[in-house]
Amino acid sequence: MNCYGFQKTSSSIAPGYVISPLSRVNSKKLYITLRIFKEKSSGDWHVHFGVNGDPEPVGYFPKTLIPGLIDKPLEISFGGFASHLKPLPSPPMGSGYASISGNAASFTNLKLIDAEGNEHIVNVDLPSNVDGKGCYTPSKIESAQFYYGGPGCTD
Structure with a gap:
């Protein structure tokens, strides 16, 4: 939550949280899915996150926070x-x-x-x-x- 202006929409996870439990060598592997995308109609950058399943919404960065990415290539x-x-x-x-x-x-x-x-x-x-x-x-x-x-x- 170090980024001022991030709009959190989840009650269970947010940027900066520690992910637990963790995968261990020689035990069951956990898979994390992270999806960050620009929502076409609003221009906001949405963050979705999931462990061993489909990612769920975490929140978004309003397009006003990152105006340099409105119409520019992304790295x-x-x-x-x-x-x-x-x-x-x-x-x-x-x-x-x-x-x-x-x-x-x-x-x-x-x-x-x-x-x-x-x-x-x-x-x-x-x-x-x-x-x-x-x-x-x-x-x-x-x-x-x-x-x-x-x-x-x-x-």
């Missing part, structure tokens, strides 16, 4: 973020496994849905922005998915 990005009060050691991200592991956290079924409602599978690798220390390194995007995260760094 999309996917990823993770890890934060800690002390600089080292850095905390794990995702499952704590490196992106080369089959146990790493992942984004799957990556799509861009255009203003007409047409789905476009994201099947090309996108530029990555990493911490510079090699603590967290994403895999390449293949078959509309990629892996990310890592154990963190101690030096």
Whole structure:
């Protein structure tokens, strides 16, 4: 809820909430669906969220909050973020496994849905922005998915 002006419509979830329970290695996987789209008639940006099912409305960003996106191309990005009060050691991200592991956290079924409602599978690798220390390194995007995260760094 750090974005002033976000109009919350859900009583159960909002941006910034901690998602619980979490998937664990060697146990049942939970799947999160996040959908952000520009509503055609109002121009507002709606956020929908779901765990192991269809996403439900969370709220929206009124178009007046982001006037630069009214008629301009949109940039999309996917990823993770890890934060800690002390600089080292850095905390794990995702499952704590490196992106080369089959146990790493992942984004799957990556799509861009255009203003007409047409789905476009994201099947090309996108530029990555990493911490510079090699603590967290994403895999390449293949078959509309990629892996990310890592154990963190101690030096």
